[in-house]
Amino acid sequence: MRYFLFITFCACCYITWGQQVYFNDDSLRMIWGEDVVNVTTGGTQQVSIIGKCDGDYYVLIGNQLEKYDTLLRFKKSKKLSLSYKNKPLTLEKIIASGDQLYVLSSFLNVKLNKKFLFVQTINKISLKLDSNLKKIAEIEIKSPFDAGRFEIKHNDAGQNLVYFIQPKNKRRISVLAYNKNFELEWKNEYQFRNNVLIEQILITKEHDVHVIGITYDLKPNKFKKYKDYNKYEYHILSFFDNGQVIKEHEINLGNKIITSAQMTSNNNQNLLLTGLYMDDEETEGVFFAKANKNSHQVVLEKFYNLGKSYFQEHIYEKGLSRGHPPIFDYVLKDVHVHENGSVSLITEQHYILEQMEHYPPSRVMLFYHHHYNDILLFHFGINGELLWDRSIKKHQYSRNDNGYFLSLSSFAIDDKIQIVYNDTRKNLNPENDKVFAFHNVVSNTVITSVSVDVHKGTIKKSPFTAQKKVDVLLVPKQSIVLDEHLFLLGKKGKHHRFVAFDKQ
Amino acid sequence: MYALMKRYLIILCLFLNVGVFAQSDSLDYFFDDGGISSSTKTINLHLLSPLNGTYTISLENSFTKQIGLDIGASYLTNYYHPELEFTSVDFEPQGGFGYSLQPKVYFDIPRTKTLERYFSLLFRQKFYQVELEKSRVYTDIGSTIGLHQDFGRRLVLDYSIGIFYRSYSYSQKVNTKNYLQGSLLALVSVRVGLKI
Numbered sequence: 001m002r003y004f005l006f007i008t009f010c011a012c013c014y015i016t017w018g019q020q021v022y023f024n025d026d027s028l029r030m031i032w033g034e035d036v037v038n039v040t041t042g043g044t045q046q047v048s049i050i051g052k053c054d055g056d057y058y059v060l061i062g063n064q065l066e067k068y069d070t071l072l073r074f075k076k077s078k079k080l081s082l083s084y085k086n087k088p089l090t091l092e093k094i095i096a097s098g099d100q101l102y103v104l105s106s107f108l109n110v111k112l113n114k115k116f117l118f119v120q121t122i123n124k125i126s127l128k129l130d131s132n133l134k135k136i137a138e139i140e141i142k143s144p145f146d147a148g149r150f151e152i153k154h155n156d157a158g159q160n161l162v163y164f165i166q167p168k169n170k171r172r173i174s175v176l177a178y179n180k181n182f183e184l185e186w187k188n189e190y191q192f193r194n195n196v197l198i199e200q201i202l203i204t205k206e207h208d209v210h211v212i213g214i215t216y217d218l219k220p221n222k223f224k225k226y227k228d229y230n231k232y233e234y235h236i237l238s239f240f241d242n243g244q245v246i247k248e249h250e251i252n253l254g255n256k257i258i259t260s261a262q263m264t265s266n267n268n269q270n271l272l273l274t275g276l277y278m279d280d281e282e283t284e285g286v287f288f289a290k291a292n293k294n295s296h297q298v299v300l301e302k303f304y305n306l307g308k309s310y311f312q313e314h315i316y317e318k319g320l321s322r323g324h325p326p327i328f329d330y331v332l333k334d335v336h337v338h339e340n341g342s343v344s345l346i347t348e349q350h351y352i353l354e355q356m357e358h359y360p361p362s363r364v365m366l367f368y369h370h371h372y373n374d375i376l377l378f379h380f381g382i383n384g385e386l387l388w389d390r391s392i393k394k395h396q397y398s399r400n401d402n403g404y405f406l407s408l409s410s411f412a413i414d415d416k417i418q419i420v421y422n423d424t425r426k427n428l429n430p431e432n433d434k435v436f437a438f439h440n441v442v443s444n445t446v447i448t449s450v451s452v453d454v455h456k457g458t459i460k461k462s463p464f465t466a467q468k469k470v471d472v473l474l475v476p477k478q479s480i481v482l483d484e485h486l487f488l489l490g491k492k493g494k495h496h497r498f499v500a501f502d503k504q
Numbered sequence: 505m506y507a508l509m510k511r512y513l514i515i516l517c518l519f520l521n522v523g524v525f526a527q528s529d530s531l532d533y534f535f536d537d538g539g540i541s542s543s544t545k546t547i548n549l550h551l552l553s554p555l556n557g558t559y560t561i562s563l564e565n566s567f568t569k570q571i572g573l574d575i576g577a578s579y580l581t582n583y584y585h586p587e588l589e590f591t592s593v594d595f596e597p598q599g600g601f602g603y604s605l606q607p608k609v610y611f612d613i614p615r616t617k618t619l620e621r622y623f624s625l626l627f628r629q630k631f632y633q634v635e636l637e638k639s640r641v642y643t644d645i646g647s648t649i650g651l652h653q654d655f656g657r658r659l660v661l662d663y664s665i666g667i668f669y670r671s672y673s674y675s676q677k678v679n680t681k682n683y684l685q686g687s688l689l690a691l692v693s694v695r696v697g698l699k700i
Contacts, residue, residue, distance in 0.1 A: 087535045087542050088569075110657040111537040118534075135534055144656055145618070 024462040026451050027504045028418060032472065033072025035495035036061065047489055047496075049480045051096035054124060057487060057498070058101060060094055065127050072498045078127035092117065092150055098158040098180040103129065108147050115139045115147045117162060119182045136184065137176050142167040155203045163201060163211075170195040175209060177243060186243035192235065197223070199234075202263045202271075208293075210263055210271055211237040225259070226328035229278075234258045236273070236291075249291075249298065255280045256303065258287075259327050264335045264343070266382075269293045274335060274345050274380065276327055283308050284327040286345065288384035302384040314349050314374040314391065322351060330376065336412040336454075341382035344417055344454055346410055348394075349373040350403075370403035372396040375419065379454055388457035392450055394421065395437040405440050409479040411486045413503050416451050420486070420501060422474050423448040428463060442491075445473055449501075474499065540657055540699060548574070548662060548697040557583035557597070558630070562604065564697070570610050572622075578602035580630055597632040597640070604628030610652065618654040623647065626668055626691075640674040648691060662695040 022030045050058040056075065057068040067075040082089035082105045089105035101122040108115045117137040121130045141147040148167040154160045158180030166172045171194060176187040185207070194215040202210045216223045216232040225232065234251040251258060251273075261275030271291040278284040283305050290300040311326040322329060329351045336344045353369040375392040396406040408421040425444050426436035438445065447464040472492045479488030485502035535541075544567075550560040562576030580600035608624040625647050632640040646668020653661045671686040 084531060084535050087537075107535060107541070109534065109537045110540055112534075116534045133531060135531070144654075 022464045023504065024449050024464050026449065026460060026462040028449050028451070028462065029502055029504050030447065030464055031072060031500045031502075032490065032492060033068060033498040033500075034074050035492075035497055036066075036074075036489075047475075047478050048094070049478060049487060049489070050094045050101070051480060052482045052487075053096040053101055054099055056124070058094070058096060059498070063091070065094070065122070067124075067127065068498060072500060076127055080129070082129070084133060089118065093152045094122070095152070095154050095160065097154055097160060097182075100124075100181075102182060104150070104152055106150060108141070108144065110144050113141050115141050115150075117150050134182070136178065136182055137162050137164075139164055139166065139174075140168060151198070151201075153201050153203065155205075157203075157205055159203050159207055161201065161203055161209060163198070165196065165198070171215075173198065173211070173213070173237070175211075175239060175243065177203075177207065177209065177239075188239060188243040188246065190237055190246055190248070192237075192248075195223075196235075199261065200263055202265065204265050204269055204271075206269060207242070209239040209243070211239075212261060212263055212273075213237055226324040229257055229259070229324070229328070234261060236263070236271075238271075251289075253277065253287075253303075256287075259284075259325075260330065260332045260347075262332045262335045262345075264337050265293075266290075266337050266341050266343075267339070268341075272335075272337070272343060274343060274378075275332060276330060276347065277303065278325055278327050279305075284311050284325065286378050286386065286389075288343070288380045288386070290384060300384050302386075304386045306389070311349075311376075314376070333375075333408065334410050336410075336417055338412065338415055338454055340415075342387070342454060343380045344412075344452075345378040345380070346408075346417070346419070347376045347378075348408060349376075350407070352403075368400050370396075370398050370401070370406055372403060372406040372408075375408060375450075377417075377452060379457065390452070390457060390459055392419070392459060392461075393435045394423070395435045396422065397437045398440050401440070403477075405473050405475060405491075406438075407476045409474070409476040409486055409488055411481045411484070411501070413484050415454050417454060418486070418501065418503075419450040419452070420474060421448055421476060422446075423463065428465070430461075440473075442473055447472060447474060472499075543658075543699040545700050546660055546697040547700060548576075548660075548695040550576070551694045551696060552692060553578070556585050557581045558602065560602075560604070562606075562695075564608075572608045572610065574604070574606040574608060574624070576604035576606070576628070578604070578628075578630065580632060584632075597634055600630060600632040602628060602630035602642075606648075620652045621649065622652055622664075623649050624664070624666075626666060634674070637674050640672060642670055642672045644668045644670050644689075646689075646691065648693070650693070658699040660697040660699065662693070662697060664691070664693045666691040666693075 020032045046062050048060040050060060055070055059066050063080050064077050065080050066077045069075055082091055089107050092104040092106050095102045101124060102119055103122055104119050106115055106117050116135050118133050119136050120133045123130055139148045146167045148164050151163050160178040162176045164174055172189060172191045174189045177185045179185055192215050194217045196213040196215050199212040199214055213235045214232050215235055236249045238247045256277045256279045259276045259278060261273055264272050266272055270293050273289040277287050285304045285306040287303045289298055291298045329349055330347045331350050333348050334346045350372050355367040357365050373395055375394055377390045379387045381387050398406055405422050408419050410417055410419045422438055422445055424436050424438045425446050449462050451460045472490055475489040479486060485500055487500050490497055490499040544565055546564045548562045553560045558578045558580055560576050560578040562574050564572050564574040566572040580602055582598050584597050605627045606624045608622045610620045610622045613619050613621055628644045630642040634640050646666055648664040648666025650662060650664025655661055667690050670689050
């Protein structure tokens with residue numbers, strides 16, 4: 001009997017060693033994995049969450065590829081060394097597509113004036129690179145300093161897309177579509193009337209490709225959306241029928257200016273476009289548009305004017321003047337399409353203030369103050385009617401760390417939207433009207449989960465608390481939604497760990 | 505007949521070979537950049553050293569991505585102006601030669617591909633010919649920090665600042681007693697290089 005108890009105790013220790021599970025009163029589960037030793041605070045560029053393949057999570061930390069199981073326990077790590085006959089390759093992206101891991105890398109050949117994109121697979125057991133390097137795309141470069149960038153996108157159906165703006169002609173976009181094994185299905189090009197920035201690309205289940213492009217008539221490095229807001233236009237470029245049919249549609253709203261927009265598609269594969277706008281008189285609001293998938297025509301366009309001061313009232317710094325309309329400080333975080341066809345839009349207020357301080361006799365220091373404030377939610381019905389709008393009071397602040405622990409992550413499950421972010425314990429008291437700022441102080445931090453019922457428009461805040469302090473922080477900018485759960489990077493104590501949220 | 509067949513076979517084989525040589529879709533074609541990306545050696549010309557009366561050329565070899573060694577050779581003119589020196593030295597050289605050794609350690613700068621920073625140790629000696637002196641030798645030991653930037657295909661620019669201790673010994677022809685002095689100097693260096 002004693003032997004049996006001892007074995008059971010050891011098994012429990014093994015299962016929970018380095019791993020912790022928390023629940024909030026909304027039945028949301030938060031699982032923390034083991035320590036990740038290669039990550040340093042502030043190095044957001046080091047960590048790239050790749051995705052899930054055959055039940056295991058894969059992440060890239062620096063040039064180390066690491067594998068974790070479903071309980072976030074470390075399984076294997078391998079240093080990636082990309083080269084071909086001693087010529088170094090630049091890592092572009094690692095993709096988990098279908099049941100395979102693909103590495104996309106590039107090589108800049110200054111003699112041929114071209115940049116090539118290659119793909120090869122990774123052995124999921126040994127994490128070694130397979131010797132099946134294959135060239136899949138090329139860019140004709142203008143100079144070694146203006147070599148363009150390959151942008152790579154893939155969807156849940158395993159369809160992959162490579163697109164880029166041609167360095168020699170900043171009005172021209174090239175699009176190449178591949179199947180899940182990176183075999184080319186089609187390729188095409190399109191030239192806009194002016195220089196173009198790609199805001200978003202969407203691949204539908206039917207392998208149609210839709211592009212939101214912002215065209216502007218200025219030098220590429222001089223264009224800033226919030227400064228030049230009367231000098232740019234939004235366009236939607238669509239590729240249908242295996243890229244053979246191209247349609248471009250300029251979103252001409254008369255005196256209205258789109259400040260941010262995001263595409264998605266509903267269950268009927270119609271293209272939906274939603275976002276924020278302002279007009280000449282600086283009144284600001286949200287819009288919703290729908291294009292029919294067969295006729296490719298915009299069949300529905302609705303604008304909801306929320307008033308001049310709606311977005312201004314969420315700024316916490318009194319008297320702060322940003323020099324541009326406050327709507328430009330709102331970032332579209334997520335668009336969720338629900339089973340009944342309704343659409344939810346999540347936006348967050350974000351801005352950075354620069355401050356220069358002089359320290360005699362000759363030292364000058366530059367401070368970047370990062371602010372991530374209120375979350376604004378908008379819910380549209382299937383016909384684009386604005387059913388409700390809500391705001392979640394939030395005030396996060398940090399300095400000179402790129403807002404490492406700030407912002408939010410969200411995922412949709414069972415017609416509810418779950419939003420998680422770091423907050424201060426001072427905001428736990430529901431009777432307190434004032435919103436206190438979260439300042440990266442670990443000992444005072446609580447992970448807050450906000451559950452939004454999309455049918456009723458009700459909001460429920462459910463922080464993760466424990467009898468004693470949990471001592472954890474999320475890194476919301478390093479997150480990915482996989483199969484109705486959220487996987488992201490976090491920090492517990494001195495070490496980073498991976499954390500997953502799902503519904504029990 | 506046999507000779508004719510043989511001739512046809514030879515011509516056929518030649519065409520087959522030409523087809524193979526013209527094939528450009530192998531991976532080697534995409535990576536053939538004249539050896540630029542795998543170049544480990546750079547010849548550098550020091551642009552500011554003539555201000556001190558020195559013409560210096562050096563060869564840098566990269567052993568790994570992080571570690572390199574720069575070996576330089578200098579021609580010393582009859583003009584001398586000290587580097588940023590904290591104590592002044594006055595003498596009139598009549599030429600000479602010198603050499604330098606500079607091991608370097610490179611650090612990537614995140615999000616940049618053509619710019620790297622480095623830390624190096626510097627050891628160099630300059631042998632001056634001076635009238636009424638048997639010899640004058642300057643020995644410099646110090647360290648520098650710098651930036652290394654790729655420009656275009658084979659061109660590189662290297663900027664560094666540093667500090668070093670200079671000891672100089674000299675003995676006069678008439679009085680063979682050796683003198684030894686030292687001082688602390690600052691160094692600013694700009695080099696243009698060519699990858700080979």
